[in-house]
Amino acid sequence: MSEHTEHSESSIPVKHIIGFIASIVLTLVAAYTTVMSGLPVPWIIAIIMILAVIQAVLQLVMFMHIAEKNPIPQYGNILFGFFIAAVVIAGSIWVMSFGMSDMDMNGGSGEEHSDH
Amino acid sequence: MWDFIWNDFLVTGEPLIYGAMASIVLVTVLIVFVLTYFKLWKWLWDEYLTTVDHKKIGIMYIIAALAMLFRGGVDALMMRTQLALPGMNFLNSVHYNEIFTTHGTTMILFMAMPFIIGLMNVVVPLQIGARDVAFPFLNALSFWTFFFGAMLFNISFVIGGSPSAGWTSYVPMAGPELSPEINQNYYLLALQLSGIGTLATGINFLVTILRMRAPGMTLMKMPIFTWSALITSIIIIFAFPILTIALALMTMDRIFGTHFFTLAGEGMPMMWANLFWLWGHPEVYIVILPAFGVFSEVISTFARKQLFGYKAMVYAMCVIAGLSFVVWVHHFFTMGAGAGVNSLFSITTMLIAVPTGIKIFNWLGTMYKGRIRFNVPMLWALAFIPNFTIGGVTGVMLGMAAADYQYHNTYFLIAHFHGVLIAGTLFGMFAGLTYWYPKMFGHKMNEKIGKVSFWLTVIGFNITFLPQYFLGLMGMPRRTYTIEPEWMPLNLLSTIGAFILAGGFVIFVYNIYFSARYEPREKTGDAWDGRSLEWATTTPVPHYNFATVPYVNSHEAYWDMKETGATTYDESKLEPIHMPNYKGMPIIMSAIMFVASFGLVWHWFWLAIPGLIGVIICMVIRSFDYDEGYHVPIEEIKRTEEQARGRKE
Numbered sequence: 154m155s156e157h158t159e160h161s162e163s164s165i166p167v168k169h170i171i172g173f174i175a176s177i178v179l180t181l182v183a184a185y186t187t188v189m190s191g192l193p194v195p196w197i198i199a200i201i202m203i204l205a206v207i208q209a210v211l212q213l214v215m216f217m218h219i220a221e222k223n224p225i226p227q228y229g230n231i232l233f234g235f236f237i238a239a240v241v242i243a244g245s246i247w248v249m250s251f252g253m254s255d256m257d258m259n260g261g262s263g264e265e266h267s268d269h
Numbered sequence: 270m271w272d273f274i275w276n277d278f279l280v281t282g283e284p285l286i287y288g289a290m291a292s293i294v295l296v297t298v299l300i301v302f303v304l305t306y307f308k309l310w311k312w313l314w315d316e317y318l319t320t321v322d323h324k325k326i327g328i329m330y331i332i333a334a335l336a337m338l339f340r341g342g343v344d345a346l347m348m349r350t351q352l353a354l355p356g357m358n359f360l361n362s363v364h365y366n367e368i369f370t371t372h373g374t375t376m377i378l379f380m381a382m383p384f385i386i387g388l389m390n391v392v393v394p395l396q397i398g399a400r401d402v403a404f405p406f407l408n409a410l411s412f413w414t415f416f417f418g419a420m421l422f423n424i425s426f427v428i429g430g431s432p433s434a435g436w437t438s439y440v441p442m443a444g445p446e447l448s449p450e451i452n453q454n455y456y457l458l459a460l461q462l463s464g465i466g467t468l469a470t471g472i473n474f475l476v477t478i479l480r481m482r483a484p485g486m487t488l489m490k491m492p493i494f495t496w497s498a499l500i501t502s503i504i505i506i507f508a509f510p511i512l513t514i515a516l517a518l519m520t521m522d523r524i525f526g527t528h529f530f531t532l533a534g535e536g537m538p539m540m541w542a543n544l545f546w547l548w549g550h551p552e553v554y555i556v557i558l559p560a561f562g563v564f565s566e567v568i569s570t571f572a573r574k575q576l577f578g579y580k581a582m583v584y585a586m587c588v589i590a591g592l593s594f595v596v597w598v599h600h601f602f603t604m605g606a607g608a609g610v611n612s613l614f615s616i617t618t619m620l621i622a623v624p625t626g627i628k629i630f631n632w633l634g635t636m637y638k639g640r641i642r643f644n645v646p647m648l649w650a651l652a653f654i655p656n657f658t659i660g661g662v663t664g665v666m667l668g669m670a671a672a673d674y675q676y677h678n679t680y681f682l683i684a685h686f687h688g689v690l691i692a693g694t695l696f697g698m699f700a701g702l703t704y705w706y707p708k709m710f711g712h713k714m715n716e717k718i719g720k721v722s723f724w725l726t727v728i729g730f731n732i733t734f735l736p737q738y739f740l741g742l743m744g745m746p747r748r749t750y751t752i753e754p755e756w757m758p759l760n761l762l763s764t765i766g767a768f769i770l771a772g773g774f775v776i777f778v779y780n781i782y783f784s785a786r787y788e789p790r791e792k793t794g795d796a797w798d799g800r801s802l803e804w805a806t807t808t809p810v811p812h813y814n815f816a817t818v819p820y821v822n823s824h825e826a827y828w829d830m831k832e833t834g835a836t837t838y839d840e841s842k843l844e845p846i847h848m849p850n851y852k853g854m855p856i857i858m859s860a861i862m863f864v865a866s867f868g869l870v871w872h873w874f875w876l877a878i879p880g881l882i883g884v885i886i887c888m889v890i891r892s893f894d895y896d897e898g899y900h901v902p903i904e905e906i907k908r909t910e911e912q913a914r915g916r917k918e
Contacts, residue, residue: 245543249540
């Protein structure tokens with residue numbers, strides 16, 4: 154629908170199909186690990202985080218053209234994306250731990266949150 | 270069956286609701302009658318419902334926004350009536366809760382958002398010299414998902430009951446334990462549905478602005494409104510997925526019994542607040558930045574000067590976009606996180622005042638020594654500066670964590686955010702609509718009536734919200750449905766102000782009708798002696814926008830063109846123009862999504878599952894749609910342009 158129709162040599166988008174199937178497999182593995190594997194919780198968390206990172210990289214390469222040569226604004230947006238991801242994840246963990254890691258000396262209400 | 274319909278499906282037992290039902294039926298019958306009587310169904314379908322033209326989509330967004338402004342405004346008047354005197358019995362507590370919830374949600378998501386997106390739709394492609402947005406089909410789909418989302422939210426007050434846990438929908442109040450009825454589901458699914466449209470719009474405009482600018486227009490030569498649209502799109506793309514996830518998690522809590530935010534089962538209720546404001550704070554910059562862009566354009570045009578500090582404006586918006594994602598905790602300082610958390614977010618909040626202050630001084634600098642014309646768009650911009658600054662400064666007061674423990678959830682907060690949202694976003698949208706009105710409809714809005722509407726709005730706004738700062742300091746909490754006797758004088762004043770404000774809106778809408786009938790038609794495309802490329806087109810704008818796209822040398826492209834006498838019609842460079850075809854799919858697909866969402870609201874999986882399958886079928890059909898659009902032949906371009914320009918020479 155845009156002004157240029159870009160088709161590579163073959164009309165079957167092999168890269169996209171591989172990426173699509175691989176993403177589904179990775180998601181199913183993550184779901185299996187969480188729901189049925191019965192591993193200890195720290196293991197589960199580690200495994201699903203690794204799977205998440207693999208899938209993110211996979212999608213950036215397979216769908217988001219990160220390997221191609223991009224104009225400058227694209228890099229700016231990608232970096233901003235990493236920044237936002239870090240803020241959302243690290244920020245939420247820090248805020249929802251009520252910042253209690255800084256307050257060990259205070260005792261009191263710190264106890265119920267000691268498991269941050 | 271009838272028992273279910275009467276007791277659960279329809280909201281019964283409330284005279285105001287019966288009135289609303291009757292008026293909905295009457296208005297629907299009236300619309301159907303008018304369309305049928307004047308044989309307008311085919312025209313409506315061909316010209317608007319199936320359109321992919323960014324100008325028409327923009328107009329539909331703005332009409333929807335004004336309708337929602339009416340609905341949210343009626344909610345506001347009902348609340349102010351209830352709060353005018355102590356012991357009023359106009360609304361009961363449940364009804365009052367529903368009204369403030371729908372007022373907030375409607376005004377932010379179904380009024381402010383479509384208004385800014387509508388203006389972006391009309392103006393951005395014209396400002397960058399593009400024929401349409403990058404993905405016209407997606408643009409139509411965005412509008413219709415927004416529209417059906419808004420309708421889903423709005424039918425809740427007669428079918429099933431409105432959400433009543435506030436526009437923030439905090440758990441546990443909004444969770445399955447304390448709100449077991451279906452009301453909250455409307456909030457979740459309506460926002461989810463319209464959120465699809467907003468996210469798609471963000472992507473659409475990011476791509477449009479990065480890929481479809483006129484030759485020579487580097488990023489630093491874009492008009493400032495386009496810059497604000499670009500930054501807004503980026504914020505939308507990064508903020509809205511957070512809302513999508515948060516809504517999906519709460520929907521699963523409510524419909525499938527999961528425990529993300531519940532009290533039982535190791536849920537974390539405050540995590541909802543955390544995620545909500547991770548989206549919610551960037552959201553307030555999404556609705557304010559385009560307004561800043563409008564003011565920059567308007568002030569520069571009517572002060573007859575180049576925008577002062579163009580680069581500083583751009584960098585200020587970039588800094589605001591970054592900072593908007595790191596201040597969210599200031600909405601819930603009283604959650605009681607440690608001193609480290611609250612201090613950090615106090616500091617980032619105060620930092621945001623710096624780039625905003627830079628922008629304020631740039632606007633003042635633009636006006637300094639300018640020969641200012643006091644037309645209505647400029648009046649809105651002039652009123653914005655002091656009123657918004659009051660709202661902004663009280664925001665910095667609220668941003669100090671220690672002080673916030675006093676202000677939190679009082680009317681001081683209410684006065685603050687209405688101060689920035691009305692004086693910022695709403696004044697900005699009124700300024701923008703009045704400013705670009707001749708481009709959209711071929712005639713200006715009447716100046717005299719516009720000034721009456723402007724003064725009523727500004728005076729009404731200040732009478733309504735200035736007393737609320739003091740009410741807040743006196744201890745009046747928000748979301749209370751009765752007032753103490755000692756708060757009465759200021760509340761009564763505030764209510765009177767609200768009715769004056771409403772008068773301003775009524776006259777604004779009347780002005781649309783009056784101007785359509787009596788205002789002289791525009792003869793040129795350049796109604797205000799404008800500076801950027803949208804004024805280079807003829808009025809009415811041809812559906813392909815630009816016959817030939819000019820080469821751009823500065824961020825005031827049209828100003829340069831006027832000096833050299835260039836136009837957007839260079840006969841020697843004409844080529845057939847590639848344009849997209851109109852499509853019925855977006856409205857049909859969105860209607861199916863509406864049905865599926867309605868099914869989910871009621872836990873009717875027999876309706877929701879076929880609905881979702883229908884959506885997938887639509888996507889498959891769309892994937893195999895090889896329609897490449899059509900080309901406008903040179904003869905047609907010549908005919909259109911000569912007809913439009915013949916009047917000028």
